[in-house]
Amino acid sequence: MNTERRHELESNALAHGITTWSDKLRPYVSVILAVTAGLLVLFIVMSFWNKYQADRNAEAWQELELALFEGDGEARSLQRLADSEEYQGTEMQEWAYMSWADRQLRLASELYLRDREEAKKRLSSIEGIYEQFADNASSSELRNRARLGLARVSEMQGDLAEAKAQYALVDGALAVLAAERVKQLEAKPAAGTIEWLATVEIPKRTPPTGPGVPGARPGFEATPPAADAQSGLNFDSTQSLEQILGGIQAAEDGAKRYDEGADKPADPSSPSVSPAPTGEAPAVETTPAAQSPAEESIPGEAGAPAAEKPAE
Template identity: 25%
Template sequence: MVSSIMEVGRPAQNLQLPMARVHRSQVFRQELTDRSPWQELTDPKANRMKSDRRHELEQNVLADRLGAGIESVQSFLPTAIGAIVVVTVLALGWGLYSSSSQRKASAAWTDYYFNLEAGDADAFADIAEKYDGSVAGAWALQTAGNGYLENGLQTLYVNKADGEALIQKAIDEFSKLESQSDPVLRSKALLGLAQAYESLGEIDKAAGYYDRVAKSTTQPRLISKANERIAFLNSQPGKEFYAWFKSYAPKPGAAITLPENFLNPPTTPDIEFSVPGDTSGSPPTDGSGANLPVLDPEDLPKIPDVAEPQGELELTPPADGVADETSVDTSSGE
């Protein structure tokens, strides 16, 4: 009985199973329909929602990128600002320095040319010290050296100690220009040193500087003159003359009656910077190195001529340093 009842109930359960499967299938289809691209394309509300969402996402991406960019800029912004400040300060500093240098150069050349007429060696030495390192300062050194040398040569005939002191001042000034980058100034300084040492009777040093003059120029005439001077200093007459002159001691007030060739040491260098009609020998006024002076071979001292004496002539002066009056033909044999 019981088994028959259970058998009767089985068909009912079997009927419920297909119904459940149908329901699940319908739900699945509905879900598929809800997710259908066609519905998304045809439903305006869905389109607006997706557009808004897409716009929101784009804004978020843009904001993220901007944020990253700002952070990146902020990381090196102090460095960039510092670099800009440094460049600005350097530019302003260079402008001020250039302006100051131009004013200083102008003042140096003004002082230089105002002192040319007076020709005061001490004044040029002061200018050289005041404007040390400038082009005008270098020219002032050279001019001061020439002035001391000229004054020293003149003073040698009156007071030998004072004359030698002035020539030593000339040597000090010229020596400061030995390493000068300007070849013209360097050549003039070497020439001045050669003449100064020759005036002091130090012929070995003088010959050495004349040799440097010859090697520091490409001008044939100047090379020839310098070599000619070296030849005289190394000759026997030259050695005898300067051996005597080195020991010569003039007495104040005493008449000097020695022959002319024995009386004069080498002539002073010409301190003029140009010859008539030539402006290339003028010192530069703008510091650019233009219009540099040309070393004139005529600046070289003339070789003293030892004239043939009329009769016998003793080259060595008397012991008291004052020679007897002697009549000698002093005509130049050069």
């Protein structure tokens, strides 16, 4: 069989196969087109959804970074992010909860000797968060960090056995730190110190009182002045400061008006009234005017006694 004949037979077999499969798939063409269109729409929707999730996660991590570097000692921004419905279900929210719990643990350790009750309250509020993430966190890093936090809470509460058990469950990058802490707790000085801290009573510091206390606002209210016996001013304590000042101004204006009337000269056209004579006027004693230094007598002048000439 030559080559041309063989090629012709192969072409006929291929055409026959295509025709056969076309006939078999013709009833399902509409279904195939519908499935293809559905897959295309699903691909487009998933692309938009992935982009939305990526943008949402990026925004969430940025908000977490800003909250971590905020100067609020109570970490209110972290708590707001952890409870936010806008970022519900994101991995950032788990880290916000964990960061807030770690911050409260640090504050409790600082308050433990100054305010034992407040420190215990903070420890109770974060213990449940650590327990939840130790079992159900989305990543092993969060679970290990939660176990480490639980161990520290138990340690501050004086439960050394529970603290060692939680430290033993920590693995990964924090396992070395947990093992080192277990060795420290097994030593007698550390155990004695923890037992002492759990029972010692530290006297509370008495807060300062009086003016100038930090956080106290000075009084800006204006009080009416008291009565002044020397000046004759008497103030009504029920009046406001504006009423008192207005009354003083009105009194000063009235006094000035009477003073101006007394200083005004009399009208020349009005008759003058002279006092009636009462007998002889008393004699007025005149006194010689005092001589000025220029009128004093100078030796050698007329009217002045001449100086005696010494005998020869």
